[in-house]
Amino acid sequence: MINHTFSNDTIAAVATAPGTGAIAVIRLSGPEAISITNAVFAGKNLLNQASHTIHFGTIRDGEKVLDEVLVSLFVAPHSYTRENVVEVSCHGSDFIVQQLMQLFLKKGARLANAGEFTKRAFLNGQFDLAQAEAVADLIASDSALSHEVAIKQMRGGFSQEIKRLRAELVHFASMIELELDFGEEDVEFADRDQLRTLILNIQSIIRELLKSFELGNVIKNGVPTVIVGKPNAGKSTLLNKLLNEEKAIVSDVPGTTRDFIEDEINIGGITFRFIDTAGLRETTDKVEKIGVERTHQKLSQSSLIIYLFDITTSSPEEVQTEIEELNPKKLPLLAVANKIDEASAALLSAFGNMENLVQISAAEGANMEALKQALMDKVNLGKLNTQQQTIVTNLRHVDSLNKTYSALDDVLNGLALGMSGDLVAADIRRALYSLGEITGEITTDDLLDNIFTKFCIGK
Template sequence: MIPQDTIVALATPSGAGAIAVIRISGNDAIKIAAGVFASVSGKDITKQKSHTLHLGHITDGPKIYDQVLLSLFKGPNSYTGENTVEISCHGSVYIQQQIIQLLLRKGCRMANAGEFTLRAFLNGKLDLSQAEAVADLVASDNEASHQIAMQQMRGGFSNEIAKLREELLNFASLIELELDFAEEDVEFADRSQFHELLNRIEFVLKRLIDSFAVGNVIKNGIPVAIVGEPNVGKSTLLNALLNEERAIVSDIAGTTRDTIEDELVINGIGFRFIDTAGIRETQDVVESIGIKKTFEKMEQAQVIIYLVDGYQLTGDGSSLDSLRIEIEKLKNQFPLKPLVIIGNKADKLSVADTSEILNTVPELLLVSAKNNIGVEELKEKLLSFVNTGALRNNETIVTNTRHYDSLLKALEEIQKVQWGLQSGISADLMAIDIRQALYHFGEITGQVTNDELLGNIFANFCIGK
């Protein structure tokens, strides 16, 4: 049921600022706003056109709260599909609170988290996946996540799902029709065309499901663990990547006792770097806890940077042999994780030393974190692990876990229908699987929903959106 009351909330971040925007939405939004707004031109805003701006004062009897700019949007031509008013006032926290309290006294109710966007969904202004993209857009903190959220909010993902659902629904209708004429033994649905449609749907579903691997890391950032023995320059490398003194650096081995995390955006992709405690045998209880956390972070990371002291690799070759053994151990321990081997302190190496090291361990990347040498090459190496081809080609990328789950379930049902079609099972049994596939498609766009689902989704929104 679509709510009929009028809600109000601060639409800009809380706190003092130059301007604050207070949003009102509901059947009585314009009427309530008119009761507290005095236009400088004497206009009655209840009689003004939609999408107009009006200068005036917020008043309560003789008391004037602020001079404001009032934006008027008449339903259904508004974000929520309802009458909506936005009051742009000065950004004093006191003024914001006074105006909101005044509107509450005049008949508004404080909006719940995401309630404006929920009303937009309930009034058909957005489907559910587009509504979720609004939250992703607000939360986007890099170019890639912003681009994906914009594409989804414009309906790219919704349109693709809606098209598949419509085509499947057309065939489902023909299958259902056959059930009504079961005694006549007729086929209204062309089985060869249906087979082609199912193959096409399966192909699209698999592509969307596969895109989640990229979409998830773009949305949440890619965790990168920087590991190695003590005093090889892990904290110095973190500082060089971030271009700031984020981690404490000293010549004392074991300085880093706990993990330090910070984020960096490289060419629009977010990376979350984790500087860890040096791995070694130790009797220090606190350092032991830090080393234990290092292995935990390696498990959680999607990329591992293994850092060694490049200068210590020179000599009789035993250090290089030990390094190769350690690399193999890491590859066996984390076979599915990209592993970047870095030799730090390259500024101390001679040309001959460099040549010998790279001939023995060709995958090694030599850097000098202290002098910022090789850091850009490391960034390019990290970017190479992210499949940005789909992003560059503006393909639909799935970033939402709920969508991913529904796509997996829809694919499972489609494959059941394919098996049934090939096995020649009866139309009534095939219709059951088709209905389930349609159900999971509908879950994504909100054609199938319930109050619990909507509550879970919109509870994650900020108030005022």
């Protein structure tokens, strides 16, 4: 691992979200965290108190009382950062928070950088880099599944898988390196057949991990879902029904929706980002024409398309033709027939054999649960078991896994061609390097800055 510069100063930041609330929390971490707080705290002597205790008192600037607070102590190494950590719970007034922060900075703390608490935790060995990134995912989680996956990764599920693979490769790399020390004696410590079997096994596991990213990305970022169709098909009514609120304007005048409207709902633990677009039709209205052009742009950016049509004015042949025209990339698409409450039995029957079709009445709310289930089926989570299955959700990890796979391919080619041990060892080292990048056993300061500056300040 590349050595990093450890900071011996004490940092401070507001750990709660901006804005007025009942309470706010200010966090300090570093060697002087307790002594700095103690210097302005009127209550017990914090320097004599045990770790994981909470103390009531006041924060004072000289004789002036700034606030009544609760101070939580976490004495090194038994803290999130493995440094001395203090969390001051004060009243949530922005003015009070700023007064306390200025006082702590005046007494010797400095303002923390984005993600610096978690960065210190990583540098101090509290957890590895993949776990640190999972902390950010946990904070950002907005569904049951994204929360579940982030928790598992934060607790080391993915990291253990990577470390196990890396340990097996390290063993063979060391055996080959040992052979190089006895080059003149023509000895072989690393069994090539066992090495080949190991690499094929590791590549199989990497393929499964890479395959899981498709689901992991859905779980973490949600599914961009575009609702398209002709004017007056009921797109805005459908969006309102899904959201349970009057988000979009509903009118029988064609072209009412001239831009797109976005909102999110959670279905079965997955976040769907629904986009209601302008109706697809030829128009001479300049504003409406721009809306139709933006609809086509949104289609190209979506992961799932809901094609909504008015069943009372459509035929199966027309619908099939329109679907083929608007979806040349063959993205996952769900055809939804609307206004079944106004359709005859014969018309409903005519659409009965159409694949991937859900029949609803957006206005009446009929068959909405069937629509939601069909959306879940399109996401194709299958028999996902987040408790047992390792799921990749980070694009950086995908890049490192791809590099590892490529390096292992080179090892296999080298073995097949009977290349010398030093060349085979070099390719194994490349694979080890890429795996080490995931957990942080191999890192650079630029990489860490790129990761942790995406965190909020107080984390």
